[in-house]
Amino acid sequence: MSETINWYPGHMAKAKRLMLEDMKIIDVVVELVDARIPYSSKNPDIDTIAKGKSRVILLNKADMADAAVTARWKEYYENAGATVAAINARSGNGLRAVTEAIQTACREKIERDRARGIQNRPLRAMIVGIPNVGKSTFINSFAGKAVAKTGNKPGVTKGKQWIRLNKSVELLDTPGILWPKFESPEVGLRIAWIGSINDQILVTTELAEKLLVFIAGRYQGMLSEHYGIGETTEGCEHPGTELLRRIAERRGCLMKGGELDTERAAGIVTDEFRNVKIGQISLETPEDIAGYTAR
Numbered sequence: 001m002s003e004t005i006n007w008y009p010g011h012m013a014k015a016k017r018l019m020l021e022d023m024k025i026i027d028v029v030v031e032l033v034d035a036r037i038p039y040s041s042k043n044p045d046i047d048t049i050a051k052g053k054s055r056v057i058l059l060n061k062a063d064m065a066d067a068a069v070t071a072r073w074k075e076y077y078e079n080a081g082a083t084v085a086a087i088n089a090r091s092g093n094g095l096r097a098v099t100e101a102i103q104t105a106c107r108e109k110i111e112r113d114r115a116r117g118i119q120n121r122p123l124r125a126m127i128v129g130i131p132n133v134g135k136s137t138f139i140n141s142f143a144g145k146a147v148a149k150t151g152n153k154p155g156v157t158k159g160k161q162w163i164r165l166n167k168s169v170e171l172l173d174t175p176g177i178l179w180p181k182f183e184s185p186e187v188g189l190r191i192a193w194i195g196s197i198n199d200q201i202l203v204t205t206e207l208a209e210k211l212l213v214f215i216a217g218r219y220q221g222m223l224s225e226h227y228g229i230g231e232t233t234e235g236c237e238h239p240g241t242e243l244l245r246r247i248a249e250r251r252g253c254l255m256k257g258g259e260l261d262t263e264r265a266a267g268i269v270t271d272e273f274r275n276v277k278i279g280q281i282s283l284e285t286p287e288d289i290a291g292y293t294a295r
């Protein structure tokens, strides 16, 4: 992995062009971000694409994040004037608030229609977000049936797809897109941690080591509780490597010659983090992004 992770294949540039074209017939843009990284998973390009449109921000996968931090993010975006809801698209938790959020965001438009004598024209919502954030899962839960394809890896949805929810709302599912250049290595790192960048282009051990250092620093006691390892790395030149080695030892990750298989341990850490086995972890707070461009 180079200093800055970058992943912007051609199909994402194309998807972005198509989204711009569709914007003409869209009433509201529903933006899904990952509740564990509500800033880093928010595509700055959407601000340009959705210019002038009503917006709703959904903090998805709230079940995986630290609830106290999610509450602060909700407040953060509300203070910035957005309509926000924290949800779990998989279980359907929080979805009832979404209908209301969409109606609130579209209130002006509904009133305009009414003034012109247009009645019951369905609201058209475009569902956008980075790869693997849960767009298709959200659509299925919201629709109450499996209409969109989902999967736990980035790039499942290939083209756009309209889904008619009921008489009053139509949804457009879109492929997940990233942007050409992440503003900092941290943003790229966080997006990689949650699994929105194809793992094949990343170095698992480096990602896992950095994740362990983050968790040991911010969620003290969590690693020792889950892995039964000591967390102090005072005096260690490479704290992340040290933590990963301790986990490899505890989990019996050994290579043929008896050496520690840290690559296998890194795979375990990544999987267990992404399956919320280690704990509910938020990877950034509003303070962490102070000094970054607002979005």
Ligand SMILES: Nc1nc2c(ncn2[C@@H]2O[C@H](COP(=O)(O)OP(=O)(O)OP(=O)(O)O)[C@@H](O)[C@H]2O)c(=O)[nH]1
Pocket: 060, 061, 062, 063, 064, 087, 088, 089, 090, 091, 129, 130, 131, 132, 133, 134, 135, 136, 137, 138, 149, 150, 151, 152, 153, 154, 155, 156, 157, 158, 174, 175, 176, 177
């Ligand atoms: N725990 C949890 N898992 C979720 C939630 N929402 C989605 N997922 C899981 O996240 C993975 C990705 O979901 P998708 O709906 O395919 O994501 P997508 O945004 O459509 O992804 P692309 O089409 O690749 O851009 C799946 O394994 C879902 O089951 C949630 O709220 N909580």
Ligand SMILES: [Mg+2]
Pocket: 135, 136, 137, 149, 150, 156, 157, 174, 175, 176
């Ligand atoms: Mg999808």
